[in-house]
Amino acid sequence: MIDETLRIRLAELGRHDPTPGALAGVVVIDITRVVAGPYCSMLLADLGATVVKIEHPDDPDYARTFPPQLEGEAGTVSGFFAQFNRNKLGATLNLRHPGGRALLERLVASADVLVENFRPGTMDRLGLGYERLREVNPRLVYAALSGFGQTGPSRGKPAYDNSAQATGGLWSMNGPADGEPTRVGTIIGDLAASLYGAIGVLAAIRHAERTGEGQLVDISQQDSVMTLTENAVVNHLATGAVARPLGNAHPFVRPYELFSCADGYVFFGGYTDKFWRISCDIFGGPGEYEAHPELHAMADRFDADVYRERAKPLVDGWFAHRTKAELEELAGDAVPLSAIKDIAEVVADPHIAARDMVVETEYPGIGTLGTFGSPVKLGATPPRTRGEAPAIGAHTDAVLDALLGMPASELAALRADGTIS
Structure with missing residues (x-):
């Protein structure tokens, strides 16, 4: 030196x-x-x-x-x-x-x-x-x-x-x-x-x-x-599976993807049992969690058919008529939900400035x-x-x-x- x-x-x-x-x-x-x-x-x-x-x-x-x-x-x-x-x-x-x-x-x-x-x-x-x-x-x-x-x-x-x-x-x-x-x-x-x-x-x-x-x-x-490539290598070597495009979905974790809302899109990752229960209460209101016992277990929500037919439509309904800002405010620090921002929004983000x-x-x-x-x-x-x-x-x-x-x-x-x- x-x-x-x-x-x-x-x-x-x-x-x-x-x-x-x-x-x-x-x-x-x-x-x-x-x-x-x-x-x-x-x-x-x-x-x-x-x-x-x-x-x-x-x-x-x-x-x-x-x-x-x-x-x-x-x-x-x-x-x-x-x-x-x-x-x-x-x-x-x-x-x-x-x-x-x-x-x-x-x-x-x-x-x-x-x-x-x-x-x-x-x-x-x-x-x-x-x-x-x-x-x-x-x-x-x-x-x-x-x-x-x-x-x-x-x-x-x-x-x-x-x-x-x-x-x-x-x-x-x-x-x-x-x-x-x-x-x-x-x-x-x-x-x-x-x-x-x-x-x-x-x-x-x-x-x-x-x-x-x-x-x-x-x-x-x-x-x-x-x-x-996340788990693609180990998954292939262990099972022979070959990773393919999944769009915005995760290979097995659900819900954990992009969802539409009134003025754009958000990422929502309420896939654990804790986050799922909280999400039902926040976005669905009183009684929402109890009304869907078939979705209480994380393993059930991970099932592709159950997710497609029951869980995803429920989440879509929660978000469809709310804006990104409204959804982020509702989620607060309780559940993982983030507005999908373009670069102009990122640059203007007060947290980025901080x-x-x-x-x-x-x-x-x-x-x-x-x-x-x-x-x-x-x-x-x-x-x-x-x-x-x-x-x-x-x-x-x-x-x-x-x-x-x-x-x-x-x-x-x-x-x-x-x-x-």
Whole structure:
């Protein structure tokens, strides 16, 4: 880890909050693009690590072109890019250039973590794979995020988020009952890989602190998605059953799904005996529970026929003429019922505001950008969520000076030969 003086100096480069975070002093070299990788390193940056995002001088992260674009007199910034690259320092480096490869090795010698999301084999062909970089820095934590991982027969296949959803099983399970499979409506493969990547990096850092030994953190999007399929894997291995799309229903827990109401939809999960009794009293009124003894036992409500013919029509009747707000007020803290909210409603939710989950960052000369906050709430070292994403190469000179003590003459030579910009 870098010393305290250098940590503060690096933090000040990007006008970041110099208050130490939980990962203060950890230096991360980030050579990732788009989401699976940038989100991983962003999580580390939020937690206080000094993250240096390295981009090719002539071929930067193309997520910078993604919408929405916030425009002002000082230029343009992509909200998509900014959301996944906040709190990072920006540097340029041409890894196809011999001088660029040598310079990355020098940076790695001063770093704790490197995160990359190239297809397996790419870094090896550049002479910068894990085996080489561990020679440069034996305590390096090298995180490689890819579609199918560093080993196995599919390791060389190109992959996107949809590839992971397709091969990890999730796509086959999602969608309307008796309908065609439907992809999950977000890049869950990218996001899951980044989350597991951050967990792996944190574990490897802890090991390196104890032993001085780094390691490879190998994260596959396919692996990550497979773990999000709930009981599908164990159920298949135990019984041979193959999960299929169920729409908004649960495989066996009932009632536990979407229900229509007067102005939209709610999720209602009153499936336990306790919640069922309370729900009957709240939504049906006095005598409702006693009037339906065939629904008293949870096992009976789980029966598909009983649920379809008796329990679901009852719940439908409770909700049909009430609004989302009325139903949430009736449910209160007594039973699990939540309005199904669109993003506008989520952003306006006072509870979301109370949890600091919508944050604003000022980009001078451009405007204010709102993004999601951090779900990680730490009492002593809270995440920093309002840092800017860097412009291309915004901190190249300062980072090379701070980490390598590089004089202006060497910087000028590197710029002249195209190693940096």
